[in-house]
Amino acid sequence: xxxxxxxxxxxxxxxxxxxxxxxxxxxxxxxxxxxxxxxxxxxxxxxxxxxxxxxxxxxxxxxxxxxxxxxxxxxxxxxxxxxxxxxxxxxxxxxxxxxxxxxxxxxxxxxxxxxxxxxxxxxxxxxxxxxxxxxxxxxxxxxxxxxxxxxxxxxxxxxxxxxxxxxxxxxxxxxxxxxxxxxxxxxxxxxxxxxxxxxxxxxxxxxxxxxxxxxxxxxxxxxxxxxxxxxxxxxxxxxxxxxxxxxxxxxxxxxxxxxxxxxxxxxxxxxxxxxxxxxxxxxxxxxxxxxxxxxxxxxxxxxxxxxxxxxxxxxxxxxxxxxxxxxxxxxxxxxxxxxxxxxxxxxxxxxxxxxxxxxxxxxxxxxxxxxxxxxxxxxxxxxxxxxxxxxxxxx
Amino acid sequence: xxxxxxxxxxxxxxxxxxxxxxxxxxxxxxxxxxxxxxxxxxxxxxxxxxxxxxxxxxxxxxxxxxxxxxxxxxxxxxxxxxxxxxxxxxxxxxxxxxxxxxxxxxxxxxxxxxxxxxxxxxxxxxxxxxxxxxxxxxxx
Numbered sequence: 463x464x465x466x467x468x469x470x471x472x473x474x475x476x477x478x479x480x481x482x483x484x485x486x487x488x489x490x491x492x493x494x495x496x497x498x499x500x501x502x503x504x505x506x507x508x509x510x511x512x513x514x515x516x517x518x519x520x521x522x523x524x525x526x527x528x529x530x531x532x533x534x535x536x537x538x539x540x541x542x543x544x545x546x547x548x549x550x551x552x553x554x555x556x557x558x559x560x561x562x563x564x565x566x567x568x569x570x571x572x573x574x575x576x577x578x579x580x581x582x583x584x585x586x587x588x589x590x591x592x593x594x595x596x597x598x599x600x601x602x603x604x605x606x607x608x609x610x611x612x613x614x615x616x617x618x619x620x621x622x623x624x625x626x627x628x629x630x631x632x633x634x635x636x637x638x639x640x641x642x643x644x645x646x647x648x649x650x651x652x653x654x655x656x657x658x659x660x661x662x663x664x665x666x667x668x669x670x671x672x673x674x675x676x677x678x679x680x681x682x683x684x685x686x687x688x689x690x691x692x693x694x695x696x697x698x699x700x701x702x703x704x705x706x707x708x709x710x711x712x713x714x715x716x717x718x719x720x721x722x723x724x725x726x727x728x729x730x731x732x733x734x735x736x737x738x739x740x741x742x743x744x745x746x747x748x749x750x751x752x753x754x755x756x757x758x759x760x761x762x763x764x765x766x767x768x769x770x771x772x773x774x775x776x777x778x779x780x781x782x783x784x785x786x787x788x789x790x791x792x793x794x795x796x797x798x799x800x801x802x803x804x805x806x807x808x809x810x811x812x813x814x815x816x817x818x819x820x821x822x823x824x825x826x827x828x829x830x831x832x833x834x835x836x837x838x839x840x841x842x843x844x845x846x847x848x849x850x851x852x853x854x855x856x857x
Numbered sequence: 858x859x860x861x862x863x864x865x866x867x868x869x870x871x872x873x874x875x876x877x878x879x880x881x882x883x884x885x886x887x888x889x890x891x892x893x894x895x896x897x898x899x900x901x902x903x904x905x906x907x908x909x910x911x912x913x914x915x916x917x918x919x920x921x922x923x924x925x926x927x928x929x930x931x932x933x934x935x936x937x938x939x940x941x942x943x944x945x946x947x948x949x950x951x952x953x954x955x956x957x958x959x960x961x962x963x964x965x966x967x968x969x970x971x972x973x974x975x976x977x978x979x980x981x982x983x984x985x986x987x988x989x990x991x992x993x994x995x996x997x
Binding site (some may be wrong): 489493505532534536541546548557565567569574579587592593596598599631633649667721810812856 | 897900906907908909913915923935936937939940941943945947948950951952953956957
C-alpha cells in the first residue's frame with residue numbers, strides 16, 4: 463500500500479522540479495559497499511560489529527560482513543522544513559538483512575544557525591556516527607572496530623538541536639540531543655533510555671576537531687545458554703548485576719581529521735564507562751595516508767583496552783572461573799595493525815583492500831565471537847590475520 | 858538538429874589547445890543586484906558551510922554536470938580533487954548537513970538559470986558567460 467501511495471507522489475514531486483528558483487522538492491540518493499572478508503583461522507570469524515553473528519568458518523570469504531546498501535530520500539516541504547528517510551540493509555543478528563530505517567526525521571531550520579530535528583537520527587558517540595555505513599567517505603574498508611564496537615547503538619529516537627556559528631575562519635557546530643535507542647545483539651538486546659548528549663565540532667578547510675559526551679540509562683538482556691546457566695548457579699545479588707534495567711553509562715569521545723596537500727590523518731579516542739552488565743573500556747586509533755593520484759595507501763594502528771570487567775563480584779573459587787569466562791565473552795579488547803589501499807577507480811566508486819594483524823586480549827577474543835564453546839574465550843591465541851576487499855559507491 | 862552541431866562544436870572546442878583547461882568564473886544574474894562575493898565565502902557556499910552571502914542574504918547554488926569545468930572550479934576554489942569532493946559532499950548529504958547545489962543538465966540550462974533567477978550563484982567557463990549575468994569572482 464505504501465508503494466502505491468509513494469509512486470505517484472514521487473512522479474508529482476520530481477515532475478514539478480525543473481525551474482531554478484523552485485529547487486528540487488524531492489531528492490533520492492544512495493550508497494553501498496560490496497565487500498568480502500576472511501581470516502586465517504576457521505574458529506575466528508571476523509565481525510565488523512558486535513551485533514553480527516558468526517557461524518561460518520573464518521577462512522571462508524564472507525560477503526555479508528561488510529556489504530551494505532542504503533537509500534535516502536529528502537522531501538522539501540517548505541523553505542525551512544524538510545523530511546528525510548534513510549533505509550539501510552546489512553547483516554545483523556542471526557543473518558538478518560531486513561532493511562532498517564536508520565534516519566526518519568523532520569528538520570526545521572529555525573534560523574541559518576539553528577536546526578531542530580525530531581524523529582530518528584543517529585547517536586553522536588563517534589566522529590563517524592552519522593555516516594556509519596557510508597564507507598565511501600573514508601580510506602578504510604570499515605571504521606576501526608576497536609573504537610566503533612564500543613557502542614553498537616546507532617539510531618536515536620528523539621530530538622536534537624544543531625547550532626552552527628563561525629569562529630574566525632572556522633565553523634563551530636554544537637549538537638545537543640535527547641532520546642532512546644534500542645539494538646538487538648546475538649542472544650540478547652540492549653536499550654539506552656533518556657540518553658542526553660552534547661557534541662562539539664570545529665571545522666576548517668583542512669582540519670576538523672570534535673569532542674562529545676553522553677550519559678544514559680542502560681538496559682541489557684542476555685539470552686545465551688551460558689548466561690542462562692550462570693543465573694542458576696550465581697548468588698542472586700551477583701546475577702542481578704549481569705543483566706537488567708538498572709544500568710547507567712557514560713560516553714566520552716574526541717577525534718580529529720586532517721588533510722593537507724596529499725597527506726591525511728584521522729585519529730579518535732573513545733571511552734565507555736558502565737556501572738554494570740557490560741565492561742568499561744576505552745579505545746583509540748590513528749590512521750595516516752598519502753594520496754598518489756587515485757591511489758591512497760594508508761596505515762592504521764588501533765587498540766581497545768578493558769578498564770573494568772562486566773562483573774567484578776568476589777566469588778568463591780568454584781564460581782570465579784565461570785565468571786571469568788562470562789567477562790571474557792563480553793570483552794572486545796584487541797589491537798590491530800592495518801595496511802590498506804584505496805583506489806578511486808571512477809567518479810563515485812572506490813575499490814579498497816586492507817590487511818590486518820589483530821592481537822587479541824588480554825582476557826578477550828576481541829571482535830571475534832565463539833558460537834559454540836564458552837571456554838574458547840579463555841584460550842590464549844596467536845595473532846589473527848584478516849583480509850578485506852571492497853567496492854564502495856554513492857549515487 | 859542543434860544538438861549534434863553543439864556536440865561537434867564542444868568537441869572542437871575541447872580539442873583546441875587554448876581551451877584545453879577550463880577557466881571557471883563565478884557568476885550571478887544581473888537581476889541579483891549589487892551583491893558581492895569573496896573567495897572565502899564562495900568556498901564556504903560550495904562546501905555547504907554557509908547558505909548566505911557575508912551580509913546574510915540567502916543564495917542558492919548551481920552545479921554544472923560532472924566534467925572538466927566543474928572539476929577545475931572545485932580544484933581552484935577548495936583544493937579538492939573530484940573524488941575528494943564526492944566524498945565530502947556525500948557525507949554532507951547523507952548526514953543532512955547541507956543540500957547539494959542544483960545540478961543543471963548542461964551548460965545552456967545553467968546559463969538560462971543564471972540569467973533568469975536572482976540570488977542564484979553558479980559558475981561557467983569564462984567563454985560561456987553571456988550578457989544577462991555578471992562575474993562575481995575570478996579564480997586565477
